[in-house]
Amino acid sequence: MTGQERDHGGGIDAACARYGGSRIGWADLSTGINPHPYPIPSVPQEAWTALPDQTALAQLIAAARTCWNVPDGAAIMAASGASALIAQIPGLIAKGRVTIPGPTYNEHAAAFRAYGWEIADTGAAQAQVIVHPNNPDGRVWTTQSLPVPDADLTVIDESFCDTLPAQSLIAASKEKGTLVLKSFGKFWGLAGLRLGFAIGDPTLIARLRDRLGPWAVAGPALTIGAAALRDHAWAEQTRRRLTEDSARLDRLMQRAGADPLGGTTLFRLYRVEDAAAWQDRLARHHIWSRCFPYDAQWLRLGLPHTLHWPRLEAALA
């Protein structure tokens, strides 16, 4: 099964085919992408035409170091999305056993499996992956609670951690064998841009960089990413908005009979009696949600765009 075919929620094209309407008219709450993206600044023509520029890359990296308080001992690199990094990480050290506490984002296990690793949920291993906060339940980790204290390779996927910067484990990125992953698309709401970062052990980062080849990030992503990561006021304001909107969504869902289980302020997880029935009910209003193959009572919702709250309220009334 290729990455494009694995379950990532989505499936909105199929939902449109079944329930009618066109994609643009639906409220897609099946993802964890901020519905109010960073406003795209103007992109200079050379960002499209020339090979991506070392100066622009250096500016992006500098903005990222400041934004995430990257410790001096850690190296940092940019890639065309965290997915591109996740796909390469299992090839960085000799294969063995990897502990990935689940349920969680399924690309990590898929990537390790493709490189011949044995995947486990708990127990001793050469490598471990934690998603912090976890997708879909929002579980947070500390460096003390890591499942494998002596792993040779530790991957801390902080794709959703910009909602909780104070809880970031970025300080661990200076430890040997550690990689912290950051995603740009989710919190900044620009998933189509393809931008992600690996931060950590300089030896591992050098190997990872070689594996991606030169010019891994597109020119427009360098420009837009640097502007966004420098805009700390926007990030602060966005965190407040996401917190308010998450609380509003929880209240609305609770009134409709769902039980909030957690999540992050970019997506909320609920327990309902029959998730498929809830998905159907919302879909009749052209709202797309996320169900999970492993739990028929779990329903995940991303945050609605301002324009879509009335529709959600009507669907749940």
Add this chain to the structure above:
Amino acid sequence: MTGQERDHGGGIDAACARYGGSRIGWADLSTGINPHPYPIPSVPQEAWTALPDQTALAQLIAAARTCWNVPDGAAIMAASGASALIAQIPGLIAKGRVTIPGPTYNEHAAAFRAYGWEIADTGAAQAQVIVHPNNPDGRVWTTQSLPVPDADLTVIDESFCDTLPAQSLIAASKEKGTLVLKSFGKFWGLAGLRLGFAIGDPTLIARLRDRLGPWAVAGPALTIGAAALRDHAWAEQTRRRLTEDSARLDRLMQRAGADPLGGTTLFRLYRVEDAAAWQDRLARHHIWSRCFPYDAQWLRLGLPHTLHWPRLEAALA
């Protein structure tokens, strides 16, 4: 040495520091990128905000199949630049010996070396890479002239072949063990976009796709790439223009004492008495050219933008 550090010409930032002026004011002829890019169509907001869309990807792939006459038996995939594919290809089969007739584009050898392959210029091998037409000398290949007729893996890098579509070896992409690479950035002049394709043996393409992970191509690249690959009239007109401009550049350089050695219509290779002296002479006029570490008499020039011909004429007068 990482990809960013290998010699790819470029170095225009260093040239600005030495000869003065700012990057935007220089005529950068050190690359083989079309100076008159495909006009960027408007990019819908969702291309930036949503995860890249299966429908948009399917449209890009359909446009690519038609544009390059991809045979039915061959699979095709898109990536964020041909470089991303070149970096992964050596991991597709067990390592051994690879024949890469040189001098040529140096990322192929670097990628195979990183995966522990032995690199040779000629002779029997498990794998072979040809760049067709070759960079920098423009040498063209046929399926009869391949250096290793019985290789398990054959990579045909057609990054510059859109200048010579009638000579494309795309028909070979349906052969077992064969991959043909296509670059979008050079002929269409949008190198910052990061878009490239691998076409060939479905088994190899499936492995390559798994290695890149999901959402390998950015949303804007899907939209812009599909529009450009469908615009066959623009491609025809561009080929005529590049042919005329190459002939004009050859005449100008010959009058100044350089001897044309070939190339493609996206870059021209010249023999001069002292390439470093020529590079210096042009740089004084803020024109950047390409020298080669392995031949002190070779000078490569990309085609000037319309606005830069008078400057080149003045520099060579």
